[in-house]
Amino acid sequence: MRAEPYDRYAVIGYPVAHSQSPFIHSEFARQTGQLMQYERVQSPVDGFAQTLQAWADSGARGCNVTVPFKFEVPARVSHCSARVRLAQAANTVRFDEQGWQAENTDGLGLVADIQLNAGLALKGCTVLLLGAGGAAAGVLGPVLAAHPARVVVVNRTAAKAVALAASHAAWAREHGSIVLGGALHEAAALCGQGCQVLINGTSSSLAGEAAPVATGILRPNALAVDLMYGPASEGFTLWAQSQGAQARDGLGMLVEQAAQAFEFWRGVRPPDTPAVLTALRRRMASGPHP
Ligand code: ATR
DSSP, rough: OOOOSEEEEEEEEESTTTOHHHHHHHHHHHHHOOOOEEEEOOOOOOOHHHOOOOHTTOOOOEEEEEEEOOOGGGGGEEEEEEHHHHOOOOSSEEETTTEEEEEEEEHHHHHIIIIIIIIITTTTEEEEEEEEEEEHHHHHHHHHHHHHSSSEEESSSHHHHHHHHHTHHHHHTTTTEEEEEEEEEGGGHSSSSOEEEEEOOOGGGGGTTOOOSSSTTTEEEEEESSOOOGGHHHHHHHHHHTTTOHHHHHHHHHHHHHHHHHHHHSSSSOOHHHHHHHHHHHHTTTTTOO
């Protein structure tokens, strides 16, 4: 193990060249006066376990884990948080002396973006979640923990939405909420009177498509959030704006999930995440920054 002047962290994924996490965490370190360094580590698709072990053996203190490895984390650590057990996936690992700890901050980041940055309280709302893949599964638990009246999960493959809802039913009850699953065309019936919050966890907008639900599902002044950002979110956000909704891409969630990870590692909360979001938008608008 090397003696380092700085505590070291990284994002491990494939690919990772596009990751904005080094910029975000260097801003948080500056805000909080923490001495740390944050890198990108690209792992072979079939070599995540070895990459994680090598990163820990190098003396690093932890890492973020991104696509396509989030589901591999739980089997590689000694402790998983309740959120990780529910989502069966993790995006943050801390290498403690007693063992490796896994956390999932994606959903916490989304909830913080909705409630703090967009200013909409989820308590008592009807939330419609589109998609039942990894991204949707990662955010459902924390959304339910914010006490919405109802969360409806719909997916192109309806059986996946039904299964995801069923796996969160007890968790929903614990938080005074209900969760229902179904097919895309059932969204309106399952929501009842439309939704106040629409979350797009599908990859449909990758192809520039609009949301895969019927128009009219959004209540007046609804909030529509994509879990993706950049060009991948444009199909959805333009559709949501055309429906009169307040539309957000996933960049706020990216910054907020990073803030939760930073606090998990360092025990300090970055005090000004909106400033980092503004700086990140400016940076991305000015062209590619490796
Ligand atoms: P991720 O990790 O990003 O969630 P994923 O697990 O492959 O990726 O999930 C992609 C999600 O987008 C799924 O819910 C998928 O629906 P299916 O389960 O039916 O495949 C959804 N999706 C992808 N393309 C879509 C499209 N054109 N219209 C509707 N849903 C789509």
